[in-house]
Amino acid sequence: MKSAGELPVESRDGHSTGDGRTRAAVARLLMEQGPVTAAAVAADLELSAPAVRRHLDALVADGEAEVRKASTRGPRGRGRPAGHYVLTDAGRARFGHGYDDLAVAALRYLAEFGGPDAVQGFARTRVKDLLGPASAQIAAASPDERAELLATALTTRGYAAQARAGGMGVQLCQHHCPVAHVAAEFPVLCEAETAAFADLLGTHVQRLATIARGDSACTTHVPLDVPDAGRKHSTTTISGDRSLRGRQSE
Known part of the structure; x- marks a missing residue:
């Protein structure tokens, strides 16, 4: 389900007026739907591919997300299989726990x-x-x-x-x-x-x-x-x- 109501204004070229809130929305989607591809994140949040990549790269760099190799089972299309992103324990900690x-x-x-x-x-x-x-x-x-x-x-x-x-x-x-x-x-x-x-x-x-x-x-x-x-x-x-x-x- 689209979470655009919680997002700041962000242009299609990836520039954002609220990177923190957008990154939190990306992290939340990984928590709720991960492992998930960057393309799926972009489609769900209605963001550009470069914008999503930037936030995903930042989450990975901070140790809050990791990339898992896509399964090689079944028919494969052209090109390299897309990686799937999932939150780490550190990433889940940003949402708190009991x-x-x-x-x-x-x-x-x-x-x-x-x-x-x-x-x-x-x-x-x-x-x-x-x-x-x-x-x-x-x-x-x-x-x-x-x-x-x-x-x-x-x-x-x-x-x-x-x-x-x-x-x-x-x-x-x-x-x-x-x-x-x-x-x-x-x-x-x-x-x-x-x-x-x-x-x-x-x-x-x-x-x-x-x-x-x-x-x-x-x-x-x-x-x-x-x-x-x-x-x-x-x-x-x-x-x-x-x-x-x-x-x-x-």
Whole structure:
């Protein structure tokens, strides 16, 4: 069904006065009808082929869509078979989902019937599963390599992390948090994560800011002048003093 009522004005040569809304309409059609060809998208939305190609290429470049090879079964016409476009998990995320609400409800239930210890146990297990096999690699590395390896491991799990030199050590910055909405109600998730970082890095760490509390990134300070692992590590999570949040690396 045509979605033109939701589209901005767009000329047949592909120029648009509202690329964002048009791209969202293209993505929605992929979600509802994919895998689908570019020609089918153009026909359904009554857009030019160049305009649709531009939006599809942008979605693919951003990791929100992918092209699948057309089936070779049956009679084939002249030329190369048209590719079929489909949304990726990242592309479907732009339309939202109820996973956060479900997770919050589950943790509320766990807290009510299992108590705080059950929630803390879940938080510790979650961090262990999050880092998985990377934990052994990080622990085996030299102290000045661990923060970078941890950032890489977190990035592969969707946290867009970076390790940057700052102050008397390194600042581990996580620019995205897939569970920020849940952690806002259950900060024990952040506390367990911070404790796991300290254990892996072999040093005291200090959480300066969190996305769950409204900051632009989760920032953890990792000093590099503290003796290596083998000692009991302490952690400092973000306090009620919001002045700490300004101490993020540029």
